[in-house]
Amino acid sequence: MACYSFFFSLIVLLAAVCHGQDAFVCSRATYYGSPKCRATENGACGFGEYGQAVNNGEVTGVSRLYRNGTGCGACYQVRCRIPAHCSDEGVKVVVTDYGEGDHTDFILSTRAYAKLARPNMAEELFAYGVVDIEYQRIPCRYRYNLFLKVHERSNYPHYLAVVPLYKEGMYDIIAVEIWLEDCKEWWPMRRVFGTVFDLQNPPAGPLNFRLQVVAEANAEVKLVQLTSAIPSDWKAGIAYDTAFQLN
Template structure:
């Protein structure tokens, strides 16, 4: 009886580990097409549909992209992909790792890359030739986002109006995690209340009371969904434009 129980516990542990690994592993590439957008400095854009602003322009050294169906009504904001083109005479083997920061529709393309990212699809001596194509055949797969030295941050969006209208954008979401809901706890409520996804990675709530609030995030991966609570609160004197450290990271 005890032996059988030990075996069951062991198998359960193995299953949990395997499910966790699935969140980080996606070996299959999907075929698609990619193009690029104009940018004077070759970085991203600060006016992207995800609401990231300057973060969306410079994150990942500007190797960013707008996507079409992968945008998923904003859930795809901040996700990471390995993208590589498939024309052997001009394309680099590994391609480029990008962060999704915008929504965009192209000529049957899933990715509209920043010029910096698009150039890295090519072998060093074939960059100009690749740009002359405009649209290239690619393959892509989702990969884990990695932000060395950064925890998950919640930035108070510049459109927030202290104290009654709060809007936040989530930054540095690591791993292969989708944040599908955000809830707040205030002592006046004595319950968790859902924020609204305003657009992209921006969440908001009206009629906020004064005082600090706790945050928790519904994290979805391909093995399931769970809630993760920030170890840091949003202070009672929060300010628009300021990013606060959650003191946690999702892997």
């Protein structure tokens, strides 16, 4: 009984260390590489090249935090927990992909994984492969407005797919609607995968959108209207400035 009580007390102590100060949560992280030390070329969020370059390539794939794509674009501070090798600040990453490792919540780009380490300690940290970490969600910060990118698979004027980019703050986009002028109603777009929303036979532009966003899990839904966000002569692969930001 004494051994059991000690073991239980140890678990409670470890949980308190992870979930106490600053709301950090304990988990594990690994990394995946590419020739450019960034993430995979085709991430599950549908960001394309943006998913490799955003935040200076300090990005991550996640497992349960992916939340069927709703977690795409969220920002986290991640710190590893090997005092001899890990920096106090850790790294701030953007979710651009889905991935599962060895009981990990994060699969970091190699650029991001290296920033977990103290100066000149990255090589030693890479040797671990998987490390214990603590993380917390933080607001995203950009120098840009929210953009709506017309996905490359769109086909003017018959098929439209859009991808929100540069989502600030701690908002999650849970749904996207488009205004049908003929019907005088908002029509839901389909979440194809990640943060890609589409519609067959979209209305003629310029196009108005309405985003359903929440600031945190189970929070009240906020409606954000984007007027004339995409022009009538929209083109696949182009990202359009909405002149608006969520934060």
